[in-house]
Amino acid sequence: MTVSRPPRIGRVVESALYVDDLPRARDFYVNVLGGRVLLDTPRLAALDIAGESVLLLFRRGETLAPLETAGGTVPPHGAEGVQHLAFAIAAADTAQWEEHLGRSGVAIESRVRWPRGGESLYLRDPEGHSVELITPGLWATY
Amino acid sequence: MTVSRPPRIGRVVESALYVDDLPRARDFYVNVLGGRVLLDTPRLAALDIAGESVLLLFRRGETLAPLETAGGTVPPHGAEGVQHLAFAIAAADTAQWEEHLGRSGVAIESRVRWPRGGESLYLRDPEGHSVELITPGLWATY
Numbered sequence: 001m002t003v004s005r006p007p008r009i010g011r012v013v014e015s016a017l018y019v020d021d022l023p024r025a026r027d028f029y030v031n032v033l034g035g036r037v038l039l040d041t042p043r044l045a046a047l048d049i050a051g052e053s054v055l056l057l058f059r060r061g062e063t064l065a066p067l068e069t070a071g072g073t074v075p076p077h078g079a080e081g082v083q084h085l086a087f088a089i090a091a092a093d094t095a096q097w098e099e100h101l102g103r104s105g106v107a108i109e110s111r112v113r114w115p116r117g118g119e120s121l122y123l124r125d126p127e128g129h130s131v132e133l134i135t136p137g138l139w140a141t142y
Numbered sequence: 143m144t145v146s147r148p149p150r151i152g153r154v155v156e157s158a159l160y161v162d163d164l165p166r167a168r169d170f171y172v173n174v175l176g177g178r179v180l181l182d183t184p185r186l187a188a189l190d191i192a193g194e195s196v197l198l199l200f201r202r203g204e205t206l207a208p209l210e211t212a213g214g215t216v217p218p219h220g221a222e223g224v225q226h227l228a229f230a231i232a233a234a235d236t237a238q239w240e241e242h243l244g245r246s247g248v249a250i251e252s253r254v255r256w257p258r259g260g261e262s263l264y265l266r267d268p269e270g271h272s273v274e275l276i277t278p279g280l281w282a283t284y
Contacts, residue, residue, distance in 0.1 A: 007176075012154065013230040032148060050151055071256055072255060073252045074262075076224070080223050084205075088154075099146075112215070114213055
């Protein structure tokens with residue numbers, strides 16, 4: 001039990017996925033989902049998402065040792081398996097997203113209508129990660 | 143190569159971590175990081191982060207089968223290992239965060255000053271996931 005109140009936290013600014021084929025994953029998040037490359041190395045692609053989030057695509061196995069930089073040490077991390085991320089889309093764009101995914105050869109795995117409102121389209125990135133495109137309504141805050 | 147242009151993508155609205163001890167992880171993200179509980183089930187805790195992000199804490203193993211809901215099927219996912227997330231903090235709050243983490247018994251594993259500006263504090267959640275608190279500057283967009 002903590003007795004200290006946290007200062008104000010800000011949003012999740014970086015989310016990370018671990019991938020086997022980094023160029024393929026990067027191209028998917030750029031061409032299919034509209035991310036913009038901020039950084040592109042053999043270890044890591046960082047993509048700007050809507051100017052508000054940074055999606056980090058780490059080549060699996062490349063983050064398991066501490067990374068020494070001029071400004072300090074980046075601690076190790078690294079995961080296996082199938083992760084989940086959801087991206088916000090506008091309800092009015094749902095049909096356009098369906099068309100775009102179809103033209104891009106990306107199957108819609110499932111659709112969910114949420115009791116409180118909002119709809120989700122589920123698809124898979126080339127690594128098999130579960131990607132959700134969600135319209136406002138599910139969460140009180142979104 | 144896709145020949146279709148994506149509609150406008152929004153920010154990453156849900157990020158997911160997989161945890162062994164869900165109540166312990168939930169308490170950490172509420173008490174130490176300032177998340178707010180939106181949903182709390184044996185399978186999943188959903189936390190509002192700053193009114194802008196939803197952090198999903200999934201009990202490991204509970205998401206490996208499709209979940210049937212009245213509105214459709216939520217596809218399976220699930221990961222093992224040590225994931226990474228970064229939360230935005232204000233540069234002016236860095237000292238307060240250090241004090242708060244200390245009072246909460248959470249060690250600062252590392253600090254990094256980034257060449258383009260911004261500073262990161264790295265810590266571990268109770269599951270060992272690598273949590274970063276980052277001040278503006280590292281990314282052109284943040």
